[in-house]
Amino acid sequence: MSNFLIECRGLYKTYGLRPALSGVDLAVGPGRIVGLLGPNGSGKTTLIKLLCGLLRPTAGWLAVDGEAIGPYTKSVVSYLPDRMYFADWMRATDLFDLFRDFYADFDYEKAFAMCRSLGVEPHDRLKTMSKGTKEKVQLVLVMARTAKLYLLDEPIAGVDPAARDFILRTILTNYNEEGTVLISTHLISDVEKVLDEAIFLKQGKIMLHQTVDAIRAKENKSVDALFREIFQAGPMFDEEEGF
Amino acid sequence: MLLKLLKYDSRAMWKQFSLIWGAALALALVHRLTHTLHFIVTLGTRIANFTNLALAIVFVAMFVISVMFIIQRFSKGLLGGEGYLMHTLPVRPWQLVLSKLICAIVTGLGSCVVAFLSAILMYPEDFQRFFQSVNWLKLFRRLLQNLGTLVLAAEFCMVILSFLILFISTIYLAISIGHLFSHHRRLISLVSFIGLYILIANIYSWVLSYKVIQALVDAATVNAYGSMLTDIAIMLLPAAAFLAVVCWILENKLNLE
Numbered sequence: 001m002s003n004f005l006i007e008c009r010g011l012y013k014t015y016g017l018r019p020a021l022s023g024v025d026l027a028v029g030p031g032r033i034v035g036l037l038g039p040n041g042s043g044k045t046t047l048i049k050l051l052c053g054l055l056r057p058t059a060g061w062l063a064v065d066g067e068a069i070g071p072y073t074k075s076v077v078s079y080l081p082d083r084m085y086f087a088d089w090m091r092a093t094d095l096f097d098l099f100r101d102f103y104a105d106f107d108y109e110k111a112f113a114m115c116r117s118l119g120v121e122p123h124d125r126l127k128t129m130s131k132g133t134k135e136k137v138q139l140v141l142v143m144a145r146t147a148k149l150y151l152l153d154e155p156i157a158g159v160d161p162a163a164r165d166f167i168l169r170t171i172l173t174n175y176n177e178e179g180t181v182l183i184s185t186h187l188i189s190d191v192e193k194v195l196d197e198a199i200f201l202k203q204g205k206i207m208l209h210q211t212v213d214a215i216r217a218k219e220n221k222s223v224d225a226l227f228r229e230i231f232q233a234g235p236m237f238d239e240e241e242g243f
Numbered sequence: 244m245l246l247k248l249l250k251y252d253s254r255a256m257w258k259q260f261s262l263i264w265g266a267a268l269a270l271a272l273v274h275r276l277t278h279t280l281h282f283i284v285t286l287g288t289r290i291a292n293f294t295n296l297a298l299a300i301v302f303v304a305m306f307v308i309s310v311m312f313i314i315q316r317f318s319k320g321l322l323g324g325e326g327y328l329m330h331t332l333p334v335r336p337w338q339l340v341l342s343k344l345i346c347a348i349v350t351g352l353g354s355c356v357v358a359f360l361s362a363i364l365m366y367p368e369d370f371q372r373f374f375q376s377v378n379w380l381k382l383f384r385r386l387l388q389n390l391g392t393l394v395l396a397a398e399f400c401m402v403i404l405s406f407l408i409l410f411i412s413t414i415y416l417a418i419s420i421g422h423l424f425s426h427h428r429r430l431i432s433l434v435s436f437i438g439l440y441i442l443i444a445n446i447y448s449w450v451l452s453y454k455v456i457q458a459l460v461d462a463a464t465v466n467a468y469g470s471m472l473t474d475i476a477i478m479l480l481p482a483a484a485f486l487a488v489v490c491w492i493l494e495n496k497l498n499l500e
Contacts, residue, residue, distance in 0.1 A: 015498070016425075049499075052331050056495050075333035085327035087320075089258040101247045102332050 011060035038201035044184040078147035092122035111144035143174035248342035271361035
């Protein structure tokens with residue numbers, strides 16, 4: 001059995017002729033908070049969708065908790081998409097019922113407690129809720145699980161700085177510490193303080209995968225500063241040799 | 244897991260159809276009551292005319308909503324935004340499709356039953372007298388003595404069910420084919436739906452051109468029992484193939500963008 005929670009080898013994904021991921025090799029262990037960092041169109045969402053089983057790789061090998069993607073891996077992955085997935089007729093409690101039925105690790109009481117602390121009324125119809133409240137419900141569904149892997153796709157995109165802190169605090173106070181959190185974002189400065197590892201993705205390729213401490217020690221700069229250097233000042237190293 | 248999916252899908256169905264089914268039955272009752280208003284004939288006739296129209300609208304609406312529901316539950320539920328939820332549940336794609344199919348069949352049958360009940364309710368006949376006029380015991384005894392009639396009735400029900408399954412699985416495959424394209428998905432789905440029925444007709448005419456197959460079909464359809472069983476097979480075979488392709492597309496070609 002592998003010690004890694006996420007393993008990818010030679011992972012390719014193309015949409016038609018357009019490559020989204022090109023030969024991604026990746027291994028992430030348990031108990032980590034990992035930033036999946038890259039500009040728009042770098043392949044972050046594609047990688048997350050592959051991990052949660054919404055997409056099939058064009059080529060390569062991919063495993064979560066030592067298993068190929070399937071019902072088992074879906075049962076240990078808690079996924080926050082970058083969009084709403086609610087049906088209009090539902091209330092938050094309907095979703096809680098659904099999650100309790102399908103996920104053994106879903107904590108029903110915790111979901112209600114989180115709703116109370118986030119100021120969400122779970123018996124209200126979702127279609128009457130504001131966008132921000134719906135996002136909170138979606139966050140509650142994800143964080144009320146004791147999952148092995150949390151896949152959070154742009155959880156702080158499109159919200160004001162105060163809301164970003166609020167969301168990050170909710171994630172940090174509720175995640176399973178034995179599990180791994182993979183957060184995709186291009187807002188590096190907001191998440192940097194909570195990250196253990198950073199993965200830089202550019203044009204479907206991994207440019208860098210290191211611990212945040214190693215980056216700071218080696219480069220003598222913050223992850224945000226390094227990110228800006230790599231993605232704004234053009235290539236600073238040969239792609240063949242890696243970082 | 245399939246039962247859990249069915250619970251979720253039937254809840255979605257009930258939220259939508261409880262209102263329309265209830266409205267159909269309520270209007271049928273109103274229509275019936277207006278026929279008993281002999282003491283205010285003019286008003287009664289006006290109300291009856293109105294409820295006739297309203298009931299016709301409800302029937303048409305029920306059919307249209309049933310088809311729309313079948314399309315929407317599949318396209319939005321599995322290939323739209325809700326797909327982000329459904330495809331990350333720890334289940335296999337075939338379970339998702341089967342759950343949607345069962346729910347769609349129940350919706351179709353439920354609408355038929357409600358339409359039938361509404362027609363009975365509308366009929367201006369004294370139910371008590373009607374039920375008393377039939378010797379039910381004798382009727383059941385005769386039915387049990389002649390089991391062939393029961394088998395024929397069961398086969399007829401199966402023919403209707405098979406027709407419904409083929410219709411729904413063709414809709415599912417047409418939508419799935421449309422999903423494979425990035426533009427004009429609805430148009431491609433519509434063309435696919437028509438194309439799939441043409442394909443079935445062509446395949447069967449090609450298969451039946453073989454004398455051996457034709458002889459087998461002739462032998463199987465010598466009586467009503469065999470004819471209906473053959474019809475069931477003719478409809479269920481392509482339906483099974485269509486559903487298998489739908490599951491393959493969901494498993495391998497899903498793209499919720």
